[in-house]
Amino acid sequence: MNQHLELAVSTVVFALRPHPDAERPTLWLPLVRRIREPFRGRWALPGGPLEDHHDLAASARETLKATTGLEPRHLEQLYAFGDVDRSPQTDHRVVSIVYWALVRPDEDADAHHGQNVRWFPADETLARHEDGTAPLAFDHGVILRYAVQRLRAKITYSPIAHAFLPEEFPLTRLREVYEAILGRDLDPSNFRRQVLAQGSVESTGRRMTGTHHRPPVLYRSAPNRSRYTLTIEENP
């Protein structure tokens, strides 16, 4: 092999924070400003070269902690990106193994901001990448688009949306997670009916404390569900 091959590990980190123009929760992600060529000055996903003594996920965790202060429990591999021409340096090929992390509110409280680290709403970042106003470095726009699409698909067949919530939550909070990820409003009573029919949450028997006139019931993830949606018969 004549080309220098580098293996990098990067992470798309999603947290739900209030939309900048409205109260409703929306997807945000942290980006890191590149201080070197190529793409100096552009924003990029947090990441770095795979180090000798690190497994892949450990490498993702290390970078995340260093750049954002976050140690999210929900971290999983998303996809490996390795097209021949994804780095502009022709003598240098970078294959990136990309993880994604979903941040719970209690974890997000630990996030810190560095000089070259900033959080952005995901939809705005994609829009500004795609209209050319603020293109991301490398193929990170493609990666972000892929991550958003995977998240949208995956909430329909897995309880992954729960990763954005504390252990116990009212159903309204779960609906807001779905609305933030899907980018549209859902009918509250239909949503409640469908989620309860599906069996992915169970009541804790307790209600929220606070100033509510009628405090809502708290739910939690139902344990030991090997499948989220049941489309074929189960073992008897």
Added chain:
Amino acid sequence: MNQHLELAVSTVVFALRPHPDAERPTLWLPLVRRIREPFRGRWALPGGPLEDHHDLAASARETLKATTGLEPRHLEQLYAFGDVDRSPQTDHRVVSIVYWALVRPDEDADAHHGQNVRWFPADETLARHEDGTAPLAFDHGVILRYAVQRLRAKITYSPIAHAFLPEEFPLTRLREVYEAILGRDLDPSNFRRQVLAQGSVESTGRRMTGTHHRPPVLYRSAPNRSRYTLTIEENP
């Protein structure tokens, strides 16, 4: 970095062929006998180092064609395996990006067998790996186990089972694919009812030709389904 880092692309290729002891279809995969250390003489997944001029999927396709003669349309990335100690050579680290290919019967007809390439039933291969009778090279037993589990999960939320079938098929054939992947029998009338309710197949309006007394209706994949199972409300 002091370690030599190698990037490999390997593929788990699944085809449905008759079970060795019975008529029913079962999952088979091709393995390649290693002719060099480490793990000389053991069976391994087809694969090889990523070459300079190849994208990741192109590298998987190239190895597959060279070792098995197969050019399956259904090829997708499965997972990247990169634990620090997955190769026994301490000065040498291999990160493998693993694809999986699902082979249709017409594609499988082109499979050739080389001296060091052989097809095995997947369940028997895993059993003989796990009881130590015939361990696979490297962590390829772990990879194969992961691929079988992912396939079992994915047939419940995507039409991926159709990748094992020709364009048009009777529902019995589709049930046999599910049975082969799940490793258990399904009730024929329940299966028919559930698949038709789900809407992932549509009738062609034609029947199989041949010697059947009552030739079964042929179905095909229903087009343009963005979701396989519907668990939340659709846009109006």
